Amino acid sequence: MPRYFIEISYDGTLFHGWQRQKKSISVQQVIEEALSMIFRNDVQIVGCGRTDTGVHASSYTFHVDLPTFDDNKLFRANSIVPKSISFLRWNEVHSEAHARFDAIKRGYIYYAHSHKSPFLRQFSSRIIELKPLTVQQLNETAMLLLNYDEFATFCKAHGDNKTMKCKLTRCEWSYNEETQQYILNVESDRFLRGMIRLIVGTCVQVARGDVSISQVKEALDKQVRLEKSLSAPAQGLFLNKVEYEYIESI
Numbered sequence: 131m132p133r134y135f136i137e138i139s140y141d142g143t144l145f146h147g148w149q150r151q152k153k154s155i156s157v158q159q160v161i162e163e164a165l166s167m168i169f170r171n172d173v174q175i176v177g178c179g180r181t182d183t184g185v186h187a188s189s190y191t192f193h194v195d196l197p198t199f200d201d202n203k204l205f206r207a208n209s210i211v212p213k214s215i216s217f218l219r220w221n222e223v224h225s226e227a228h229a230r231f232d233a234i235k236r237g238y239i240y241y242a243h244s245h246k247s248p249f250l251r252q253f254s255s256r257i258i259e260l261k262p263l264t265v266q267q268l269n270e271t272a273m274l275l276l277n278y279d280e281f282a283t284f285c286k287a288h289g290d291n292k293t294m295k296c297k298l299t300r301c302e303w304s305y306n307e308e309t310q311q312y313i314l315n316v317e318s319d320r321f322l323r324g325m326i327r328l329i330v331g332t333c334v335q336v337a338r339g340d341v342s343i344s345q346v347k348e349a350l351d352k353q354v355r356l357e358k359s360l361s362a363p364a365q366g367l368f369l370n371k372v373e374y375e376y377i378e379s380i
Contacts, residue, residue: 131195134222134230135377136175136204141214142186143252148249149180157181157215163193164210168203169196178229178234178372182324186253187240189218193229193373213335229372233319235299237371238326240314240362250311255366259338260312267302267337268312271346275301275329282353283346284332285325286361296320296355303333317371327366331360336370 138161146154150162158177165173176194199220205219241254244261274282275298282294300317314333316326335341339357349356 131197132199132203133193133195133227134199135191135193135223135227135374136199137189137191137218137220137372139188139190139216139218141252142181142184142185144214146183147181148177148190157190158192160211160215161207165194165196167210168206175273176229178233179321179369180197180323181367182364183326183368185367185369186365187369189372191233191374193223193227220372223376227374227376229306232374232376233372234375235317235319235371235373236301236321236369237315237317238321239368239370240316240326240330241366241368242312242314242320242330242362244311245310252365253368255363257334257362259315259334263312263334263337265303265312266273266303268314268333270280270331270343271336272301272303272314272329274343274347274350277283278350278355278369281322281325281350283349283355284325284328285322286328294322294323296325302311307335323374327364328359330362330366332356334362335360343344 140157145157146166148157150156162173175192175194204217204220220309241252241256242257242260243259257286272310278292285294297319300315302315303311306313314330332346336343
């Protein structure tokens with residue numbers, strides 16, 4: 131049976147993450163139910179990774195084995211799933227292709243702001259402590275992380291990661307004058323559970339003087355959690371890039 135990579139985007143506000151849950155609605159469940167309805171058979175899919183409750187994706191890839199898939203099926207899927215999920219494009223791939231294990235790079239963006247705005251509250255995190263900070267202050271910590279390839283310091287407790295190694299290739303803050311948002315771009319071959327939200331929190335803590343950069347360096351050198359760790363809110367986080375060697379710009 132042919133295997134397909136399908137790219138979607140979703141607003142994670144009302145979902146309990148990507149992965150199926152026993153008692154809560156997930157993005158995976160909604161998509162599997164929609165495809166099962168179209169093909170009148172039980173359809174199971176494999177995602178490129180997990181996203182936590184409330185986290186969004188502007189580009190997320192999953193693989194699925196189906197008798198056929200085309201633009202008409204894409205249209206039908208979009209007509210079934212809620213407005214919070216959008217099917218974007220599809221590619222037929224080789225039978226052993228794997229959406230999770232074959233990904234060579236993933237990218238996340240975190241959006242944060244300090245002013246009250248009714249238009250940003252769902253897709254950007256209001257972090258009051260950002261107000262007096264500069265991008266240079268936030269980047270002091272972000273740039274430090276590029277010197278390391280293990281990140282137990284930024285792994286959520288009780289994670290099931292077999293290794294803490296990540297090949298971080300980008301970790302950079304910028305500021306959008308028009309929207310008054312602080313934006314963190316992070317790219318790596320893989321990420322640990324809760325890693326980016328902990329990175330955001332630590333950047334803010336260092337910039338406002340609650341944690342020193344030397345304390346962060348010491349924690350990374352010893353691969354231990356900081357005594358005062360801060361996990362930023364979920365709604366500012368977007369998965370925005372998943373790259374594969376055999377697929378162009380998916």
